[in-house]
Amino acid sequence: DIQMTQSPSSVSASVGDRVTITCRASQGISSWLAWYQQKPGKAPKLLIYAASSLQSGVPSRFSGSGSGTDFTLTISSLQPEDFATYYCQQTNIFPRTFGQGTKVEIK
Amino acid sequence: EVQLVESGGGLVQPGWALSLSCAASGFTFSSYSMSWVRQAPGKGLEWVAEISGSGGSTDYADSVKGRFTISRDNSKNTLYLQMNSLRAEDTAVYYCATVVGGYFNYWGQGTLVTVSS
Numbered sequence: 001d002i003q004m005t006q007s008p009s010s011v012s013a014s015v016g017d018r019v020t021i022t023c024r025a026s027q028g029i030s031s032w033l034a035w036y037q038q039k040p041g042k043a044p045k046l047l048i049y050a051a052s053s054l055q056s057g058v059p060s061r062f063s064g065s066g067s068g069t070d071f072t073l074t075i076s077s078l079q080p081e082d083f084a085t086y087y088c089q090q091t092n093i094f095p096r097t098f099g100q101g102t103k104v105e106i107k
Numbered sequence: 108e109v110q111l112v113e114s115g116g117g118l119v120q121p122g123w124a125l126s127l128s129c130a131a132s133g134f135t136f137s138s139y140s141m142s143w144v145r146q147a148p149g150k151g152l153e154w155v156a157e158i159s160g161s162g163g164s165t166d167y168a169d170s171v172k173g174r175f176t177i178s179r180d181n182s183k184n185t186l187y188l189q190m191n192s193l194r195a196e197d198t199a200v201y202y203c204a205t206v207v208g209g210y211f212n213y214w215g216q217g218t219l220v221t222v223s224s
Contacts, residue, residue, distance in 0.1 A: 032208075032209060034209075034210035034211070036152075036211075038152075042216075043202055043214035043215065043216055043217055044144075044152065044202075044211070044214055045214070046210060046211060046212050046213075049207075049208065049210045049212075050208070055212070087151065087152055089152075089210065089211075090209075091208060091209025091210045092209065094157070094166045095154055095166070095168050095169070096142070096154040096157070096209065097154065098151055098152040098153070098154070099151075100151050101151045101152075
């Protein structure tokens with residue numbers, strides 16, 4: 001199975017800050033990576049697919065980059081509605097696997 | 108508008124069975140692979156099972172293989188998950204999701220399954 005490791009596990013940030021979350025795959029996955037946002041009590045929401053493609057309707061302050069084993073999700077200017085938990089997921093092979101999540105908290 | 112509505116969750120004893128359903132609308136159901144993804148209380152996301160649009164191909168996480176069965180009825184636009192021999196560690200919110208290119212682009216609201224004596 002491909003292991004996905006996110007860092008940090010949590011980050012405290014203020015509105016307007018730039019936030020970067022990293023995701024590392026245990027083996028190369030080309031650009032087969034997605035990012036999700038999940039708020040408490042809600043279903044996850046797709047933000048980014050194919051490592052850097054923005055899902056329709058997602059604000060442009062969200063961006064993704066990387067390929068192979070190392071990936072990043074960047075929020076260019078954190079907004080109040082962005083405080084949530086973020087997950088990466090490899091979409092390359094079965095079993096589909098997620099990172100453990102990164103919680104973005106208010107500083 | 109795409110809608111996915113799960114149902115069938117509840118409290119069951121270890122070893123019992125439970126069947127979940129996911130009613131889909133707003134898209135051509137038979138054209139999409141579908142997955143079940145679960146989330147244990149306070150934990151991260153875990154992919155459970157996936158089925159192709161035609162229903163002819165399925166895949167399972169090792170943790171549920173041999174106990175869970177994913178199926179679909181394209182005439183009813185409904186996805187199912189039959190869960191047998193349930194264990195305490197199967198306690199989770201179960202989400203159904205559409206699959207495109209291996210990622211999950213639409214999700215239901217989830218249904219809670221609690222396995223406890």
